[in-house]
Amino acid sequence: MRANGSSSRRARLTVAAGVAAAVLLAGCTGDDGGEPSPVPSASTATPETTERTEPTEPEPSSPTPEPGRVVVPEVRVNVTEVATGLPAPWGMAALADGTLLVSLRDERRLVVVDPASGAVEPVTGPGADDLRDGTVARGESGLLGVAVGPDGSAAPGEVFVYRTAADGNEVLRGTLAGRELSALTPIVQGIPAASTHDGGRLAFGPDGSLHVTTGDAQQRGAAQDAGALNGKILRVAVDGAPAPGNPDPASPVWSLGHRNVQGVAWDVTGRMLASEFGQETFDELNVVVPGGNYGWPDVEGVGGAGAGFVDPVVTWSTSDASPSGLAVTREGAYLAGLRGETLWRVPFASPDGGASADAFGAPQAVLTDRGRLRAVLVDPATPLGDDGSAVLYVLTNNTDGRGDPRDGDDRLLRVVVTPTG
Template identity: 35%
Template structure:
């Protein structure tokens, strides 16, 4: 088995600048149910942007990145230069814990329409909620144009927030249980669910529950969704302190929260593909798929995790960079963002950052 490189980056981070080459730390695989996989030998990662303001989602169009920042702005990154774009919303962005401007995805026709979709938390006289809206970019300012879905439950914690357009052309959103665990099992509530809608905000005719946005339920706080080339859908989900999960998502299925978590099983409830178990925590957020592997951003785990779906194993691919919020893969590169300034991490010099790492196809 090829040895895994273990290279400290601590001294490099003290002097690294935008697009400067640094050396990541690679850790040994953690066994799931099979022997350890062979380790990739990846030599370097680049810092593409620094001094970000708690970024949450990564979107890339050509050579341009758009990163949502929880405070309510979008950081446009081109050739290492960060330009903070203003976002005009109908509701004021909430500053509650874990809340803010979260999920973001460009419309399929963005190059001509300048349209995108966003998920954000707000407060008004009736309470705190999440909503999904369209945004349009003009004169370097994003402005809310249409409301697609409102009153997604919010609370002290667990807002969900990830947006993705699936291979079927539908818009998917993750919604947390808003710290009200019972709503995850209530099909009349949007909380604790993965939601699915047409791009105009209407309910698809083939959703599993009639006249409902609910695609799957029994979720605690899912924060990542992705698909493999064969259409299999995966989601990452925060467990209750531990027992974090990576699930295969099937339409209409119940993923068990709060009745089961981690390795627990019960008839009619789906157990995860991977779990951190009751001894460890990942706090998984964004997730991406490439070459039969899943790459997951881990917050409390302080790592990018690599899951080998075929071998049923996982390992910490990158460590020593602190809390990781989102991942994105394109053309053989893994991009990811740190979240050390979100109030729960320890900031490193010039945090938060956007990184790029070449992936090795074994």
């Protein structure tokens, strides 16, 4: 897919080199430029539970800052291995007891990971049976995002999951008591599904509404159709009805023109960010505004503002990112890169937010030696430091059919972020 605008402008706004390599992927449709091969089942593997602290990461090389980008002090990270043996993990959410709920895409299961001990426990009950029996795992589809209703929402502690069923993608709601999941109630159905481009991230916004990211499901034109659910970010109440304040009160659509968003998060100012896979040239970090049209399939990357589209604030070559999960701290956004095998930090250039590219500093690669990265979550049990320090949880994704698994993959990592200046 082409990107509108001049080639010189592309060169100024892309974060890293490698566009020529990305062009070799033309016509491919997966998040890495191809359909994944089947993943062998690892349901009988027993995850290791011994916590192991890794040495502090060396500062990786970062791309040359784009002209006009603010250079913000870098951060160091220290990595602790929390759990291993997770087969194709996809989403995670924090439970009230400090444990993490993790979805396993291909095995169609939920597990609970205790960050303190590394123990991994299966979720059981009628809801777990439904996920196993009613979820279709093929390519990028399967059991994807998971969210837990926050305190102050209309469903505190309730569990929400995004899965591919026989007739499309859907969002389900249930109650988790201990490790037993109740029968599930569909709240959003009829989201088109395909073997690739299924979106799948669930996240509660600051106002307590649930945001659902959907891919174009290989139907490019649907991303521009306000009446279609694919290629969108949806905003709904906990019963699945359009949330109050949506651009169209009768529609769940919050924004459109998306190819495949798999990460959404909010900063302390309430600004909403989203990470998005490009086709063959540019991956994107976007500031999402209500009713915004982000250009796909007419535009990939920048160049659409003149046509009424919203340009991304940061772009990468698709070989450098393929950004899935997204988390936000006081000082920046962190994107989990699949094909790029990198945790990217995009620092904020201003504490007051802003929706233009100059509100963001030059991106930095902060974790580069763990292979493919699928999801990243701010540890809710650790307060964000005023100096920018934070604790993140990161899921690797080397067993998803495209990676090169290492002994013990996949892993849940605890990443402590500390500013250097």
